[in-house]
Amino acid sequence: MTEPDTFRQGTVVKPYERLNAEQLALLDAASLKILEETGIWCYNLRAAELFAAHGARVEDEPGTGAPCKRVFFPPEMVRKYIAMAPSRVVLGARDPKNRLLLDACVPRIYFGSGSETNVWLETELEEFQAVNDPARKITAPRYREKRGDALLLARAARLCEQLENLDFFIRPVNIQDRDISQEDHDVNKFFASLNNITKHVQAGLTTRDSLDKVLKMAEIIAGGSEQLRHNPLISFIACVFKSPLQMVADTTDKVFDMVEAGMPVVISSSPQGGSSAPIQEAGMVAQINAEILAGVMLTQLIKPGAPVLYGSVPVRARLDDLHDLYGCPEFNQYNNDTVQLARHYRIPCYSTAGVDDASIPGLQATFEKVFTHLYMGMCGAQYIHYAFGLLERTNIFCPLQAVLDNEQVGKVKHCLRPPKVDQQSIDEVLTMITKVMKSSHRLFTRHTRKATHAGEVSEPYRFGAREHEDGVISRAAAALAELEARPGKHLPPEIQDRIFNEVPGIVPRLLSK
Amino acid sequence: MDNKELLEKLAMNVVQGRIEAEDEGFDEGLEGQPAVTELVNQALEQGISPSQILLAGLTDPMTMVGEKFEQGEYLIPDMLAAAEAVGAGMDILAPRLLKDGVESKGRFVIATVNGDLHDIGKNIVSIMIKGAGYDVIDLGVDVPAERIVEAVREHNAPYLGLSALLTTTMRNMREVIDQLKEAGLDSTRVCIGGAPTSPEFAAEIGADAHCPDAFAVIDWLKTQTA
Numbered sequence: 001m002t003e004p005d006t007f008r009q010g011t012v013v014k015p016y017e018r019l020n021a022e023q024l025a026l027l028d029a030a031s032l033k034i035l036e037e038t039g040i041w042c043y044n045l046r047a048a049e050l051f052a053a054h055g056a057r058v059e060d061e062p063g064t065g066a067p068c069k070r071v072f073f074p075p076e077m078v079r080k081y082i083a084m085a086p087s088r089v090v091l092g093a094r095d096p097k098n099r100l101l102l103d104a105c106v107p108r109i110y111f112g113s114g115s116e117t118n119v120w121l122e123t124e125l126e127e128f129q130a131v132n133d134p135a136r137k138i139t140a141p142r143y144r145e146k147r148g149d150a151l152l153l154a155r156a157a158r159l160c161e162q163l164e165n166l167d168f169f170i171r172p173v174n175i176q177d178r179d180i181s182q183e184d185h186d187v188n189k190f191f192a193s194l195n196n197i198t199k200h201v202q203a204g205l206t207t208r209d210s211l212d213k214v215l216k217m218a219e220i221i222a223g224g225s226e227q228l229r230h231n232p233l234i235s236f237i238a239c240v241f242k243s244p245l246q247m248v249a250d251t252t253d254k255v256f257d258m259v260e261a262g263m264p265v266v267i268s269s270s271p272q273g274g275s276s277a278p279i280q281e282a283g284m285v286a287q288i289n290a291e292i293l294a295g296v297m298l299t300q301l302i303k304p305g306a307p308v309l310y311g312s313v314p315v316r317a318r319l320d321d322l323h324d325l326y327g328c329p330e331f332n333q334y335n336n337d338t339v340q341l342a343r344h345y346r347i348p349c350y351s352t353a354g355v356d357d358a359s360i361p362g363l364q365a366t367f368e369k370v371f372t373h374l375y376m377g378m379c380g381a382q383y384i385h386y387a388f389g390l391l392e393r394t395n396i397f398c399p400l401q402a403v404l405d406n407e408q409v410g411k412v413k414h415c416l417r418p419p420k421v422d423q424q425s426i427d428e429v430l431t432m433i434t435k436v437m438k439s440s441h442r443l444f445t446r447h448t449r450k451a452t453h454a455g456e457v458s459e460p461y462r463f464g465a466r467e468h469e470d471g472v473i474s475r476a477a478a479a480l481a482e483l484e485a486r487p488g489k490h491l492p493p494e495i496q497d498r499i500f501n502e503v504p505g506i507v508p509r510l511l512s513k
Numbered sequence: 514m515d516n517k518e519l520l521e522k523l524a525m526n527v528v529q530g531r532i533e534a535e536d537e538g539f540d541e542g543l544e545g546q547p548a549v550t551e552l553v554n555q556a557l558e559q560g561i562s563p564s565q566i567l568l569a570g571l572t573d574p575m576t577m578v579g580e581k582f583e584q585g586e587y588l589i590p591d592m593l594a595a596a597e598a599v600g601a602g603m604d605i606l607a608p609r610l611l612k613d614g615v616e617s618k619g620r621f622v623i624a625t626v627n628g629d630l631h632d633i634g635k636n637i638v639s640i641m642i643k644g645a646g647y648d649v650i651d652l653g654v655d656v657p658a659e660r661i662v663e664a665v666r667e668h669n670a671p672y673l674g675l676s677a678l679l680t681t682t683m684r685n686m687r688e689v690i691d692q693l694k695e696a697g698l699d700s701t702r703v704c705i706g707g708a709p710t711s712p713e714f715a716a717e718i719g720a721d722a723h724c725p726d727a728f729a730v731i732d733w734l735k736t737q738t739a
Contacts, residue, residue: 440651441636446530446594453539 015380092231107380184505243271267295268311312338327368351381530594596644
């Protein structure tokens, strides 16, 4: 894959790596041992046959309630096919300037949205009066839940177009319109997204049969079949594994179709430490790595060199209710390790940051988000999803929170910029110091201007206040209103018409003319 | 370069905050080109009157920078650099302006009080008010009350600015004001500033104004008549 002429620059970081070389080798070996000795439970017989044809030992696995094969992979087979995965993947976009260059050998980080929440959380500001002092009033947020639907998804895409620190779009809200059937789910979710954002759009497929319709839509936008493969403005997420170690039938079928169609695919796995994987770091990472390696291997057996991302979303269980727990140290540890492993295999890494347990914006959400936004950015995962607007784990999307996250991710990106320390910058500052020390006031203030006007100096926290009241939420609400008032970047009317006429199932209310 | 072009170039260099040719602006590629010092001298050589240079070449662009600051387009460093450039121009023009009967807006003695070595805020005020057209006598830091009073007397200064950053040194401001009164210099108007000071403290020690920043000093000076 050659480098595209334009792409989002992202932030190239110097990765923090908690595993040393020996620990990395131990985890790699443990994953290969799992694949060789424990094997996987493969419910997709086509995949099992393909694995068998290329060197895997395949046995019947009775008693599982559905046709199932146990597949055992020799380590040399795993190594051979993992090495075929390309280290560089370009994800396209409606606007070529928004393409993403994912290079496993370059820790260039991008942040995007994600999850498919059912709930949209609207923020309303209300004025409250003190009981014992009616003159004392404060403004505070009230939150109202809405059922996610196609128009809200379109609104989310339109907002995400305006968030300058959001690099790609994975739909953050689910379509639950009563008049949209399961069969038409995919065309509506892709159209609601693509008609409102010029950045890369990625999603899973609800039904296998809709792939052709979705590809048709993307080809119309890209200008043709070849143009779409050259500028893949959409890509797919496939969670082929149900942890622990079970390759599911239907999603695996979709992977065959996506890969054969020449489209980029994320092979994603999300075991939960403490329930569907060991809670111990070594066990969790060895298992998820084995699962992802099996999935990546499948893509390379279907089509050698197929563009694929190493999709790792290891989470930990809360031990009081066994829900996912994201804003905890183990989450960062698991995810750091998988980023390192992806780098070791030279496959671009799809990772996670910015998920919290809090149900509304506020201090808890901010703590949990910054904890992972910064840490996972430091780890150098190329493609970090879930980073905008999520609340209550992955159950709620709040546009106001997305605006807050945009500010936070911007600060993280700035913080992780490469140091500007070279001979030229040293010469410049030494000259500056000499000059200032000769001046009467010895102030460096005037010498900040060039860097400030060039955008090299960060701004103060955008929603901060100087008075003794916390005005973050109300300031973010004002910013959200301003962003949502901007005109949308819709597809040209003739393209919308063509898609509407040639791709059946799209609801007319999603057209924007 | 005709007079109009020259004054426009001078104004542009005030906006860019360039004092001398070797200075950078915030735009690329200005280093090495004549800046305020060189252009003011050139303007005088070309026979442009000092008053015209002051107005069109220094004051007008400074006003424009101030407006951009008010609108949030420019930041403190932009204001400071422009004010410093205006101050450099004023140093050249002042004797000629005096000869033409144009006086400064007034003499302003400024100091950080006894026991306090902090001078960032004091220096910023000093630069800004000089850029606003005042004749600034900056006594530096850790200045005893006696020396401040002496400077006010010597320069017949209508304004005095006192700065302190420490809660332990701010009380020395009172000593200065008391000595001013004892010396019969109570017509000199005193403003104070610095992180621990407040309007209440200013009133308590008999200062005329509390100014939390350089802009407040300029605003306060505009309300005074020397």
